[in-house]
Amino acid sequence: MIRVHHLEKSRSHRVLWLLETLALEYEIIPYQRDSETQLAPEALKRVHPLGKSPVITDGDITVAESGAIIDYLLSRYGEGRCQPSADDTVEWVNYRYWLHYAEGSLMPLLVMRLVFAQLPKQSPWLIKPIAKGINAKVNSSFIAPQLTEHLNMIENHLATRRQFSSAWPSGADVQMSFPLQALSMSQSLEDYPAIAAFVARIDADFGWQRVVERAGPLTLPGQ
Numbered sequence: 001m002i003r004v005h006h007l008e009k010s011r012s013h014r015v016l017w018l019l020e021t022l023a024l025e026y027e028i029i030p031y032q033r034d035s036e037t038q039l040a041p042e043a044l045k046r047v048h049p050l051g052k053s054p055v056i057t058d059g060d061i062t063v064a065e066s067g068a069i070i071d072y073l074l075s076r077y078g079e080g081r082c083q084p085s086a087d088d089t090v091e092w093v094n095y096r097y098w099l100h101y102a103e104g105s106l107m108p109l110l111v112m113r114l115v116f117a118q119l120p121k122q123s124p125w126l127i128k129p130i131a132k133g134i135n136a137k138v139n140s141s142f143i144a145p146q147l148t149e150h151l152n153m154i155e156n157h158l159a160t161r162r163q164f165s166s167a168w169p170s171g172a173d174v175q176m177s178f179p180l181q182a183l184s185m186s187q188s189l190e191d192y193p194a195i196a197a198f199v200a201r202i203d204a205d206f207g208w209q210r211v212v213e214r215a216g217p218l219t220l221p222g223q
């Protein structure tokens, strides 16, 4: 039996989406974030040394990192679903690009934005104005312009293809779902109609609706 070690308010929802899409049986082992630090509980470190979610166990096998989990589930149980055939080199490369890009390039920007936004809130009152200034400067000179370039690239891809690869949903759609859903919760996507349509399509997806029934809607720390 596949067990998903599922931290609330986390990237783990997308793994549940893939499991529902593949119609696999699975069990959710829920974990709560520490209300003060928002970090995962120590118990998760008994499953994998970093104690991050998602992590799955399948019999004796433990797989961490959502991209690796998607690869594992599709190569073991996919039967050709949710990813392009290796014979189609162009599509295979496109699929793999988005699968790796989500955590390799897009998420670090979003996490950086979150961490810098916390800086003024976490600082002693005397240096709050300085922390605010640092946050504003890092945002305006680095994070915001970078994010705009990333979102333009994603928008251009989705405007022509609607989804990240040939199948719906592919492992690449599953992997890209979390950053784009998180963005849609934190800012307007008015300038990015194809990204907004992609997020709306997830909400309407039968497999995603099953996830929401079983695990509740996706929420983020602080919500």
Ligand SMILES: N[C@@H](CCC(=O)N[C@@H](CS)C(=O)NCC(=O)O)C(=O)O
Pocket (backbone or CB within 6 Å): 007, 009, 010, 011, 012, 038, 039, 040, 041, 051, 052, 053, 054, 064, 065, 066, 067, 103
């Ligand atoms: N790149 C990893 C990121 C895992 C990760 O950082 N998960 C967050 C939740 S979204 C977490 O476990 N945070 C709790 C903590 O750091 O204690 C993946 O995609 O699986």
